[in-house]
Amino acid sequence: MSTAVCTRLNEIHIETIINDHDTFLFDCDGVLWCSPTVLPGAIELLNYLTTLGKRVLFVTNNSLKTQKGFAQWLNGIGYQAKPEQVICTAWITAQYLKSINFKGHCYCIGMQSMVEELGREGFHISDGVGPDPISPETDWIETSTIKFDDHINCVISAFDIHVNYLKIVKAATYLSRPDVLFLATNDDVTTPQNDIAVLPGEGTILASIVAASGRSPTILGKPRAPMFDSIRLAFPEVKSNRTLMVGDRLETDILFGNRQGLTTLLVFSGATSEKKLDTVKQAVDKNTAEKELLPKFCIKDVNHLLQLLLSRQKILSK
Amino acid sequence: MSTNEVCVGLTEIHSKSLLNNNDTFLFDCDGVLWNFPEIFPGAIELLNYLTEQGKQLFFVTNNSTKTQDDYAKRFSDIGYKAKPEQIICTAWLTAQHLKSINFKGQCYVIGMQSMAHELEKEGFQICGGIGPDPLASDANAMKTDTLKLDKNVDCVISALDLHISYIKILKAATYLNRPNVLFLATNDDASLPQSDEIVMPGAGAVLASVAAASCRAPTILGKPHAAMFDAIRLAFPDVDPKRTVMIGDRVETDIAFGNRQGATTLLVFSGATSEKNLNNLKQNVEKKTAEQDNLPNFCVKDVGQFLQFLQSTEKK
Numbered sequence: 001m002s003t004a005v006c007t008r009l010n011e012i013h014i015e016t017i018i019n020d021h022d023t024f025l026f027d028c029d030g031v032l033w034c035s036p037t038v039l040p041g042a043i044e045l046l047n048y049l050t051t052l053g054k055r056v057l058f059v060t061n062n063s064l065k066t067q068k069g070f071a072q073w074l075n076g077i078g079y080q081a082k083p084e085q086v087i088c089t090a091w092i093t094a095q096y097l098k099s100i101n102f103k104g105h106c107y108c109i110g111m112q113s114m115v116e117e118l119g120r121e122g123f124h125i126s127d128g129v130g131p132d133p134i135s136p137e138t139d140w141i142e143t144s145t146i147k148f149d150d151h152i153n154c155v156i157s158a159f160d161i162h163v164n165y166l167k168i169v170k171a172a173t174y175l176s177r178p179d180v181l182f183l184a185t186n187d188d189v190t191t192p193q194n195d196i197a198v199l200p201g202e203g204t205i206l207a208s209i210v211a212a213s214g215r216s217p218t219i220l221g222k223p224r225a226p227m228f229d230s231i232r233l234a235f236p237e238v239k240s241n242r243t244l245m246v247g248d249r250l251e252t253d254i255l256f257g258n259r260q261g262l263t264t265l266l267v268f269s270g271a272t273s274e275k276k277l278d279t280v281k282q283a284v285d286k287n288t289a290e291k292e293l294l295p296k297f298c299i300k301d302v303n304h305l306l307q308l309l310l311s312r313q314k315i316l317s318k
Numbered sequence: 319m320s321t322n323e324v325c326v327g328l329t330e331i332h333s334k335s336l337l338n339n340n341d342t343f344l345f346d347c348d349g350v351l352w353n354f355p356e357i358f359p360g361a362i363e364l365l366n367y368l369t370e371q372g373k374q375l376f377f378v379t380n381n382s383t384k385t386q387d388d389y390a391k392r393f394s395d396i397g398y399k400a401k402p403e404q405i406i407c408t409a410w411l412t413a414q415h416l417k418s419i420n421f422k423g424q425c426y427v428i429g430m431q432s433m434a435h436e437l438e439k440e441g442f443q444i445c446g447g448i449g450p451d452p453l454a455s456d457a458n459a460m461k462t463d464t465l466k467l468d469k470n471v472d473c474v475i476s477a478l479d480l481h482i483s484y485i486k487i488l489k490a491a492t493y494l495n496r497p498n499v500l501f502l503a504t505n506d507d508a509s510l511p512q513s514d515e516i517v518m519p520g521a522g523a524v525l526a527s528v529a530a531a532s533c534r535a536p537t538i539l540g541k542p543h544a545a546m547f548d549a550i551r552l553a554f555p556d557v558d559p560k561r562t563v564m565i566g567d568r569v570e571t572d573i574a575f576g577n578r579q580g581a582t583t584l585l586v587f588s589g590a591t592s593e594k595n596l597n598n599l600k601q602n603v604e605k606k607t608a609e610q611d612n613l614p615n616f617c618v619k620d621v622g623q624f625l626q627f628l629q630s631t632e633k634k
Contacts (some may be wrong), residue, residue: 009594027337049459056511059440077533085490112458113460117492131452131454131455133452133455134480134481136450136481138480138481139383139430139480140430140480141518143478143512143514143516143518144514146516148504161453161457161458161459161460162453162455162484163482163484164452164482164483164484165479165480165481165482165519168482168519168523169517169518169519171515172509172519172523173515173516173517175517176515176517189530189531190491190531194462196462196463196465196467197462197465197467197488197489197491197492197493197496198488198491198492198494198532199460199462199488200484200491200527200530200531200533201531202486203530204487204491204527204528204530204531206530207523207526207527207530208482208519208526208527209522209523210508210526211508211519211523211525211526212508212517212519212520212522212523213517213520214509216620216634297507
């Protein structure tokens with residue numbers, strides 16, 4: 001197999017793309033939509049691949065999503081998704097705890113999605129979700145008034161808009177106790193941008209817990225392996241060498257795909273521009289960046305992939 | 319006088335030497351003089367003793383939640399008449415740093431009221447970041463269209479903030495994404511000194527989230543960085559690092575700071591570092607997996623013991 005990288009995907013590759021891959025993994029933000037707009041051709045592409053009998057899965061680091069909620073949302077925009085097609089970090093956290101036979105209670109700095117997905121597998125989040133207010137006039141925390149739960153033996157760091165000092169106190173204190181597991185859904189430092197503000201991601205919350213506790217978590221989301229482990233546990237027929245990963249971020253989607261031995265396709269519709277890819281390519285040539293950051297193929301956007309597939313269809317039907 | 323010896327257990331003879339060969343004594347506070355409100359035995363007596371011996375004392379603390387005046391009052395209340403200019407605390411230091419670079423403009427400050435007090439005292443303007451800035455308790459998403467962002471922010475400062483929140487990190491990161499915005503941090507201590515088992519995140523934990531979200535690295539002012547000693551020497555040009563002793567409880571801040579400035583360093587075991595920690599560190603330095611700078615010249619149980627050694631040399 002060719003070891004070429006950053007090849008511009010065109011007609012000569014499309015046979016291989018279709019014939020050599022049974023499973024198509026899609027990152028979502030920047031690939032299928034740029035919130036709030038669904039990108040042209042995205043839904044048609046998903047439907048087309050599904051009618052061809054391909055397995056389509058959505059792999060997202062966004063810890064606010066649930067399998068059920070996300071599938072419903074996809075249904076609403078024209079793609080009949082089943083919940084099990086959604087590989088989101090709240091769900092893989094529950095799968096991970098299941099895989100290690102976890103018993104106990106969790107302190108989770110996260111949102112309702114974490115409660116829902118962990119709850120489905122019978123895992124209990126005792127605390128950490130929702131506001132945990134500090135009095136506005138406070139200039140000191142009286143530690144003797146903080147309530148700790150002695151049954152907590154796992155701390156999970158996810159996205160939380162209600163993160164505050166008190167929650168980090170609790171997380172770091174639990175983590176200082178022996179045998180307390182430390183998990184993180186992912187470590188993306190920003191969520192997909194808008195023009196108004198830089199939106200801190202799960203990674204920024206994780207950074208403060210890591211600093212305060214001095215501990216390193218097991219991180220579950222892209223680019224780490226647990227995401228693919230969960231896919232293979234749920235879909236044992238999935239083979240790495242017959243799977244295509246489509247994403248817009250080199251350090252999560254593409255790195256994830258390459259490390260797992262998947263074929264990787266970068267789209268330029270999201271976080272990575274052609275110029276940025278070029279910069280990274282130069283860094284790799286100079287040995288200052290990892291080779292696995294580079295995708296096998298690249299293409300402007302999913303609409304162009306769809307057009308290549310439809311052209312091939314036309315040729316075949318003649 | 320700084321020696322090449324490290325981790326020497328302090329004795330009476332060393333104590334006499336330290337007294338004779340040094341004019342300036344720098345003290346960290348938390349874990350050295352007190353675990354507030356518990357003042358360590360002999361602490362105040364030591365400060366008064368050294369002052370009577372004609373020594374110049376400074377208090378060098380990374381704690382950004384108090385002003386010079388707050389500390390001066392605290393010392394006064396417990397029996398040592400400290401002047402505000404003896405207090406080298408990071409809120410004050412931040413104002414001095416901005417003054418030294420001729421800073422003009424507005425600051426977004428993630429910190430406590432003490433930061434506002436010291437910065438405004440030097441005429442610097444703060445456009446937000448102090449005190450609570452929460453989302454509604456029933457919010458389940460971040461809506462950026464209702465966000466109030468200031469158009470003119472020239473500096474973002476990260477300090478310890480008990481009211482840290484998602485919105486504040488978002489604002490800091492957004493401002494830091496604009497061109498020519500300065501990024502300062504008071505210090506990066508990961509946690510605060512605690513006498514119980516509860517872990518209290520320090521300025522470093524707040525800074526970690528702002529640095530991660532903005533993908534920028536700040537200029538850090540507090541120990542072990544030099545700014546604190548620069549500020550002392552600006553105000554007191556006679557201070558000679560070779561005739562200075564730094565007394566602290568944390569190797570990676572106090573001791574590294576003192577060593578890097580060429581002072582003699584004395585570690586006390588009454589705070590963040592135990593004898594066991596120090597032994598581990600010494601082994602790591604020998605294996606070259608830790609920095610030599612973190613090893614103190616001398617170590618002693620606590621300031622009370624140091625005082626006893628000094629007083630017993632006097633009796634002889």
